[in-house]
Amino acid sequence: MKTLCAILLSVALCAPASYLTAEEVFQSGSPHLSDGFNPPTSFAELVxxxxxxxxxxxxxxxxxxxxxxxxxxxxxxxxxxxxxxxxxxxxxxxxxxxxxxxxxxxxxxxxxxxxxxxxxxxxxxxxxxDAGKKLKPVYVGDSDKVQVGDWVIAIGNQFQLGQTVTTGIVSAKSRRVPSGGPYDHFIQTDASINPGSSGGPLFNTKGQVVGINTAIFTPGKTQFGGTGFNIGIGFAVPINLAKRIISQLKKDGKVTRGWLGVLIQPVTPDVAKVFGYSSPHG
Known part of the structure; x- marks a missing residue:
């Protein structure tokens, strides 16, 4: 076995060196984007x-x-x-x-x-x-059209400091919260969300609400309105879901959901006897 290894090493050392150029390994050019990449320089007008x-x-x-x-x-x-x-x-x-x-x-x-x-x-x-005056409502977008990589803007009362604006991108869609939560199809974003942000809007670059900032994931646990700090993993309820829920809340004050109406129980000797089973198993 040692002899074979030595022969292979000798052949490798004696063979002429052969390299691939970068052009042969990597694709040159750029992706075909409709308008190129033109990131906004400011969100001041939108805010x-x-x-x-x-x-x-x-x-x-x-x-x-x-x-x-x-x-x-x-x-x-x-x-x-x-x-x-x-x-x-x-x-x-x-x-x-x-x-x-x-x-x-x-x-x-x-x-x-x-x-x-x-x-x-x-x-x-x-x-x-009842503010005694007309209020200015938000414009609502279509969260189904949100794409991973889209710019988003979060506005909220972070740490009781007053209205705070942060920006980021959509990191993922239909995201399940690692530690569990009341809902499991969040928009994930790296826009900074902290305690006090809960319930605030997540806007797209058209100034339309596409999500409702709800939770952040921090080391050790998932935060639903608790203490913690942002590490770039925040979650927002998609506005399309919220539209359906809020419409029901406005009309009825609650959400009524359908249910299957099926109960499961062990097969006891009495149940087995009623259904003619040979033994109480199942």
Missing amino acids: KEVGGSVVNISVVQDDDASVAIGSEHALGSGFVISEDGYIVTNNHVIAKGGKIIVRFLGDKNEYDAHVIGQDAKTDLALLKV
Whole structure:
């Protein structure tokens, strides 16, 4: 065996060197893109247009007299979907109950909101405020047309700092959350999402809402409204699903789902006797 190895090595050393050029190994040129790659240089105009439709949400204990610093027990974001004050957010933002306070960008007033309906399964909730004026609703896009690699913009009340804008791309679609959650077909994005972002909108570059920022994945666990920090893996509920859910919440205050109506039970001796089984197995 040693002799064979030595012979092979000798042949290899004596053979003339032969190399492939880079052109023979790698494909030259560039992908065929319809308009080439023209990333936006600024989202300022878009943010100016849609920012007034995004709200900060605080939930306080019912016996708190005001929203003093430290009195909130839940913080989140939301967005206006109608001129008469309907607002969409995440269910986990308001699920524990309490007084819901809504603030608008550039408006020092606080508005009480009440819950129209909520759906824990999709983590969505519909609120209503009476602002005494017409509000500016968002434009809604088509999340089915979102593609991996598309630019997206997230706006929300991160860490109670006030309205914060972050950008990124769609990292994946129909993503299952690794540690489980109320819904399993998220849009994944690397736009920075942190505590306080929950319920805020995810916009495309046309200024249309394509998702609702809901959760982040952090080392050790998945965050649904809990503490944590962003590592570039965030999840948003697709707006096409939200449209169906919110429509039901507005109409009925809840979501009614069909069920099969089948029960499963062990085959006991009595069941086996009724069905004529020879033994109680199955």
